[in-house]
Amino acid sequence: MKKKKSFTIYDLARKLNYSPSTISRALKNHHSISEKTIEIVKKAAEEEGYRPNILAASLRNNQSKTIGVLVTRINRPFSSSLISGIENAASKEGYNILISQSNDLYKNEVASVKALFDSRVCGIIATLGMETENVKHFDQFAKIGVPVVFVDRVPADFESYTVVIDNYTAAFNATNHLIEQGCTRIAHFAGAQHLNVYRGRKKGYVDALIKNGLAVDDSLIITMKSLSAEEGEAATEQLMQTANPPDGIFCSNDTTAVSAILTLKKLGVKIPEEVAVIGFNDDPIASIVEPALSTVSHPAQEMGELCTRRILQHVLKKEGTPKIEERSVLDTHLIIRASSNRKNNP
Amino acid sequence: MKKKKSFTIYDLARKLNYSPSTISRALKNHHSISEKTIEIVKKAAEEEGYRPNILAASLRNNQSKTIGVLVTRINRPFSSSLISGIENAASKEGYNILISQSNDLYKNEVASVKALFDSRVCGIIATLGMETENVKHFDQFAKIGVPVVFVDRVPADFESYTVVIDNYTAAFNATNHLIEQGCTRIAHFAGAQHLNVYRGRKKGYVDALIKNGLAVDDSLIITMKSLSAEEGEAATEQLMQTANPPDGIFCSNDTTAVSAILTLKKLGVKIPEEVAVIGFNDDPIASIVEPALSTVSHPAQEMGELCTRRILQHVLKKEGTPKIEERSVLDTHLIIRASSNRKNNP
DNA sequence: CACGATAACGCAATCGATTGTTTAATTTTC
């Protein structure tokens, strides 16, 4: 049952009395093959249900039409939307995608990168894990000219394409918004500071305070390891127990923000009147929680598509294609919902 | 820069004065190679940073260590958790996964399946799209002995492995629960009836009504094309405008259930007192919406792992491995939250 | 008519790993 050999260009060649090379060329409209022959070959290929062996072609060309993707966790709204975007753009051009997740473990990340490398991907798209502090496991790609696109969580010191959002400005605007709503003591749930995204968000927060003449109180800045719901709950409780609790919280993600909302409600704190809350990402839960969570949109799908285009452009090196900058910074925008809207703006 | 040829077993052979075949065998501990040689070869391979060319091996063996995965939409809680489970189990055994999404379009599904086939995957895991009514595009795999695992949304008439939940029982229990809570006029948001999952859920609902001596009122059964939030809202509004509105709704997914809750609240209907609601899937939003949504757990991650094990077992055909049944039916359980809890049970 | 140009196609090597079959070397056995 497994014997059924696949139909190859050799079979086609034998059947049509052509050489395999002619078949190969005819199938891809090579200019040195006559129109008539091309038609004959294609028709026969169709009839016989010929399917090219990608592996053989890849081996010969030493590269596959496959893009490697590495995320931290597949089942996270941002990741899955990112992947969705990548896949849509890739399949449109006949490229496949190979997926791997690190589960935020450095060891896994290294192993996955190695596996993707071994799979001879023609490009790789990656977001760094929480534990990742150096990226030399990506060096191997650069060495053989395979493009690397870092997205969202990107390293500072690696020669590669990057696709990110402007975390600083987004955070600045979010914090500024809280201030506009009358908050004067704003807490911040920060993420691991060796990652650009959380560093940028913290800096934006700090600068917004400063610009508005507010004090930066370190006791209001809580840095979390993984920005999980549990951490969000603990931090909220801790903050509210202090003598001088905050009247606003800018959270580095929606998970902790929703967690903060739930905890505040449990504590009988009014949102946004007593404490206004704003998150980051616009996960599905953000619009469902009550009061609905103000947050920063994160164009994950769009970012994914852009990543793919980056890879393809590098691989195809088509002349005349509009040059996309090496580093793309996508726009975000503030989504103001009830959790921070004290003035009943629309 | 792209010239850097990869280091192959031929290079190793030359360096160590062995033949390529010996290198190949040594690297995989073939019994006809001496311990000493194996050690020498492995050490040299390590030193030279030798990495096997998977493409070449795959070509030779005519199959890759790659599992193809086809889902409807990657960025959906169920899909992404499923994929996550698949990936975890696969990478543990050194297998890669190739991902594709159909966006619930039949045309895309066929194209994706074809692409996965061409990629010579060693097995394929798929959930059918909304539009899919026949699965002959999967025949090609059976023909060459590549295992197919359908998961969740599975066809009735295809010789393959399947991994599903017991939709009928889950729905029966969910409906029964609503009845226990005192509901007597229960509506149902049904999905496309050519898909097993939605058929099973509807049947479970109907049978629970019958078993409890309740009338089955067709006007209370609303069949939706895609079970989207919009459809859920429209259906809820429609139902509540009738002379004799329902006092309970069993929804085929959480999206429409949450949508129903939001709509009911907008209409000033008390949940669960006036209308109790229960969903299906246990998406993240289910526990966040207010009142929290009762629902049916869907062990997506676990299902993914099982799918992978199915494939691997088929491929490896290891004797002595405990035989997993061809068709697995995983357990679900009712998660009772506020949206259906009239009696204040814990 | 002959020679160079062009078109259309075939030859054979190549990509790197795998494996059935041989050959060579070593050990065992009587």
Add this chain to the structure above:
DNA sequence: GAAAATTAAACAATCGATTGCGTTATCGTG
């Protein structure tokens, strides 16, 4: 000590597509 058995490693074909180069046929032109 020689034949048989065992062990270790080499040979060469194979997987299927690709491609540089070579070959053959056709055509045009002086």
